Amino acid sequence: MSDNDKYSTPLSSRYASDEMSKIFSLRNRFSTWRKLWLTLAKAEKSVGLDVITDEALGQMEKHLEITDEEIEAAKKQEAIVRHDVMAHVHVFGETCPAAAGIIHLGATSCYVTDNADLIFLRDAFDVIIPKLVNVIDRLSKFALEYKDLPVLGWTHFQPAQLTTVGKRSTLWLQELLWDLRNIVRARNDLGLRGAKGTTGTQGSFLSLLHGDHDAVEALDAKIVELLGFDFAYPVTGQTYSRKIDIDVLAPLASLGATAHKMATDIRLLANLKEMEEPFEKSQIGSSAMAYKRNPMRSERVCSLSRHLGSLFSDAVQTASVQWFERTLDDSAIRRVSLPSAFLTADIVLTTLLNITSGLVVYPKVIERRIMAELPFMATENIIMAMVEKGASRQECHEEIRVLSHQASAVVKQQGGDNDLIERIKNTEYFKPIWADLDKLLDPSTFVGRAAQQTDKFVKKDVAEALKPFQKHINDATVSLSV
Template sequence: MVKGEVFVNHNVYSSPLTDRYAGAEMSYIWSPQFKHSTWRRLWLELAKCEQKLGLAITDGQIKQMSEHLEDIDFDRVAAKEKELRHDVMSHIHVFGESCPDAMPIIHLGATSCFVTDNTELIQMREGMKVLRGKLLKLMDQLAAFCERNKALPTLGFTHYQPAQLTTVGKRFSLYLQDFMLDFERLEREIEELPFRSVKGTTGTQASFLELFDGDHAKCRELEKSVAAAMGFDRVIAVSGQTYTRKIDYFVMSILSGIAQSAAKMATDIRLLANLKEVEEPFEKKQIGSSAMAYKRNPMRSERVCSLARYVMNLPGNAAMTESTQWFERTLDDSANRRIILGEGFLTVDIILSLLINITDGLQLWPNVIRKHIQAELPFMATENLLMAAVKKGGNRQELHEVIRTHSMAAARRVKEEGADNDLLERLKSDPAFNCIRDEFDSLLDPATFVGRAPQQVQEFLAEEIRPILERYGKELSAAAADSVNV
């Protein structure tokens, strides 16, 4: 191999999450390096806290451990695991080879879940912080889009059939509100996530009670101090060998919620793209179809929907794991969780990066939007015209019949001939509406059909969104879309 060349083995499976899509920061959090260097930090902090509480651990042993937190010989670990058939013990032995003086006290009193469970909690916490930054970025961009388009009328749909008008900003505020609700749940989970800390083999702390000669207070202090050293304010009160897998379910549910919001927004963008009202960013040399050169497929939104479908199924998996943990623990959770925890976070990270990219370059086509309004507005405007004519002395029942007759004729013309809707011209020329002929244009201004949509957007942004963005101003300014292949 040439120096600096990256070797890629094309004969083995590799995950598209890391090879094709993933951001560097989230990939690192779920990498072997982060995971196992965290194991070493946990062993270090356990030793430091045990030393402070009176166990015979020397400063030299602590120093040796602290000097070898990152230099992990993974080849040596793999060889050791073939011999021992135990991943945690393999890492203990290789860590001990790097700091031989500390070897006797590494992992003192602990069980494997001390490093595995606590590390996974740390990974989830750090992963949620990355997602929080990206959610802030997405919410900021959506808020700006809503502000710019808060008063731009657009055709509303119910049952994907034309309904009353709304505004583009109001429609996108619905997506923004979903992400705001996801953000609030994510924020609470980060704040309330507990640490397992030191619990022992079946959660009774018997080994630590033995180390401290029956001193219960020292056991409790060790638990709190190790958690604090790793940045946690809360320790789960009781556990078996593992922390309750219900926590995984809670976290996966938050990821699922974000995926739901993303799929809803991306699906609507795909529908709007078909109507030619909205387009996601399209690169100068991007190819939409290998056969149809004219196509501009909403590929990013399609990718969001595809990835979201996977994430939305993860809570059920976590629920099964929680419900089938026998007594103090069984190992059938292990292989399963190695997959869903990391992949769940990686997938949502990619989804948010895609949405940040989409909203940053989302293209509106106001003339197309206006054309669709004009095709349906004649029918929607009839009630306004009716009321205005009645105010000028017209007979409500007679006017209603005139509108009904012309509406049927105009609709038939549209459907049978493919012609434009000429209902307004028919009504304007009918003598029954002579009294408001000069008011037709003002009565048909689309802006008068959107209700309080612009004000609702303004109030929502001011009262709900901007306080969040201001509270996290520093994090927002530092949050940028991670390096992903969008």
């Protein structure tokens, strides 16, 4: 059967980066198992197990990367023994005959499956963190570029007080900073399961080492050292606690929420024609409507972010139903949800990298929308200016209320432009402030401290958060493809 006749997840076949797909590939999984068996053998030799020979270690070292032929051989063996780990023990032993008798010595299957998963999770975090850092960096540059450009604010998607384009983007930035904090924390909190035996008691290793408790602890510590982790979980059942998966997927789900909100805002702004994601010269927006410039990247972010959020419940439910030292109903779902979460997060971030590298702003459209709403927003300023000229606030309020309702009727009932300012200019009562109207309607006076907030936030908070990641910023190895 051709690969074209088989279903393959679009997460890997269509969207995800090569580096993320490789982490969760079969070759990497089984090669990592071999690395773990070699590590166990080295650690056992280091604490005095003479049955581990240099010849055995040498053969294992030489064949760490599994070949296509060996993968196929393991598939055939698994069909016979109905056990994936033992199938690979058998094939690795055939490849390394000097090590055949000591591969997996004292270990349970979760020694390789769980420790491998923890390695994959750590490595997957190391792929997405640089991408998130670059999204933050590019968006922070955008925020500074447009920190002074006034734009109509929206509450309930109804016109509200003005803000600036840059200040609005800091709302996205702040949430991305929280995501970075949470993801880095989850990554650094990862430990190894280590060598804990079938129910977590290390009983098999205690027997191998003739009751030497210190040697068993040294064995565990050596495995941690050789695999480059900081620690192993002090106690486990047969598996590491599936609560760890909750801690891993929670920040990814939260990132999905941030990305969805940001991409939704961009989609709405595209409809308003105020801002758009990049649109390539030869890109087709619609197969039927040639004029369309659909926000397909932002739509992809929203689509996959929903999926990312939904995967979190897999971890919560799985952790809650683990019986005693272990049960196997966690296995199949984790093979789906853990890779899917990281592949999806990778795609979302790669797409956001593309979007933030080329956001397009249309100041003239923004200005026109501001001027359509600003006269209503300026009424309080007009009233105060009239009072300074000696008018009664109550009388002025009534005068401008009548004119505002008339202008509103033109907009809503006749589909015309907001002509409130023209009405004020043609009403003798307001003659004392006619000369001041342009100043009173300057949009930059309606944005409060938006520019100052943006400048301080980017130069202080964002800069501080990105300081440990400077080597990743603009790294050529960070994929931009979408």
